[in-house]
Amino acid sequence: xxxxxxxxxxxxxxxxxxxxxxxxxxxxxxxDLTVLTCYRHHSMLEASLSMVRGARETDRNLDxxxxxxxxxxxxxxxxxxxxxxxxxxxxxxxxGPSARTIVAFAGERGCDLIVLGSRGLGSSxxxxxxxxxxxxxxxxxxxxxxx
Amino acid sequence: xxxxxxxxxxxxxxxxxxxxxxxxxxxxxxxDLTVLTCYRHHSMLEASLSMVRGARETDRNLDxxxxxxxxxxxxxxxxxxxxxxxxxxxxxxxxGPSARTIVAFAGERGCDLIVLGSRGLGSSxxxxxxxxxxxxxxxxxxxxxxx
Numbered sequence: 399x400x401x402x403x404x405x406x407x408x409x410x411x412x413x414x415x416x417x418x419x420x421x422x423x424x425x426x427x428x429x430d431l432t433v434l435t436c437y438r439h440h441s442m443l444e445a446s447l448s449m450v451r452g453a454r455e456t457d458r459n460l461d462x463x464x465x466x467x468x469x470x471x472x473x474x475x476x477x478x479x480x481x482x483x484x485x486x487x488x489x490x491x492x493x494g495p496s497a498r499t500i501v502a503f504a505g506e507r508g509c510d511l512i513v514l515g516s517r518g519l520g521s522s523x524x525x526x527x528x529x530x531x532x533x534x535x536x537x538x539x540x541x542x543x544x545x
Numbered sequence: 546x547x548x549x550x551x552x553x554x555x556x557x558x559x560x561x562x563x564x565x566x567x568x569x570x571x572x573x574x575x576x577d578l579t580v581l582t583c584y585r586h587h588s589m590l591e592a593s594l595s596m597v598r599g600a601r602e603t604d605r606n607l608d609x610x611x612x613x614x615x616x617x618x619x620x621x622x623x624x625x626x627x628x629x630x631x632x633x634x635x636x637x638x639x640x641g642p643s644a645r646t647i648v649a650f651a652g653e654r655g656c657d658l659i660v661l662g663s664r665g666l667g668s669s670x671x672x673x674x675x676x677x678x679x680x681x682x683x684x685x686x687x688x689x690x691x692x
Contacts, residue, residue, distance in 0.1 A: 535663055
């Protein structure tokens with residue numbers, strides 16, 4: 399019933415549960431699974447919090463670390479899905495605001511289902527401003543499975 | 546992967562799409578399907594809008610009509626799911642606020658997935674105050690598929 403499933407994975411416990419449901423559904427449907435991990439550059443977060451920018455070298459190092467952590471999370475998720483028996487799994491990382499990035503990427507990849515955790519690492523923001531899962535369901539016409 | 550699926554159905558177009566996804570998933574998983582249609586008594590809505598209550602006979606008639614319309618919606622959904630080949634389908638109507646009623650009923654029935662439309666008949670409320678799907682995902686720990 400689904401042919402291409404996007405699992406948004408941020409390395410959180412909720413994200414892991416969502417990944418496993420996505421993998422089960424992919425197996426059951428014979429669908430491809432795409433894992434996406436979103437991250438924000440430290441320098442962008444920093445710019446929004448303070449007028450004073452950190453030293454450029456430090457910024458670059460922190461950005462490298464965030465990209466690296468995201469890459470590791472995405473690859474870990476891909477390995478888990480393969481271990482669960484999903485035939486075709488791809489893993490990507492994207493820099494950008496989570497909900498918009500997830501929805502845009504699902505569109506580009508032609509996915510017909512988005513799966514994500516109900517509360518990821520951005521939990522305090524989720525509580526106050528609406529969680530990523532709320533934003534994703536608001537922004538997309540695709541079915542969304544919130545785990 | 547799912548054993549008991551609750552499809553919330555309000556008779557809207559979005560609710561119908563959700564019902565069909567729920568039925569497909571139930572078939573694929575070999576799960577039971579429970580259809581739930583929620584409604585509010587007219588007299589309760591009326592009481593919240595005005596100090597002046599309508600004539601009791603009129604209230605009762607409108608309540609009867611709302612219950613009847615909900616019953617027909619639930620039965621229509623059940624028939625559609627059976628037509629789609631779902632083995633075990635039950636249909637219920639419940640009087641109460643949609644999101645809380647859906648979540649409570651899913652718990653009572655021991656369901657392991659809730660499926661619902663992203664925007665049902667209460668669309669203006671959804672836009673302003675948070676849709677039923679947002680409320681349901683906030684209120685439950687169960688996986689929720691928003692179609």
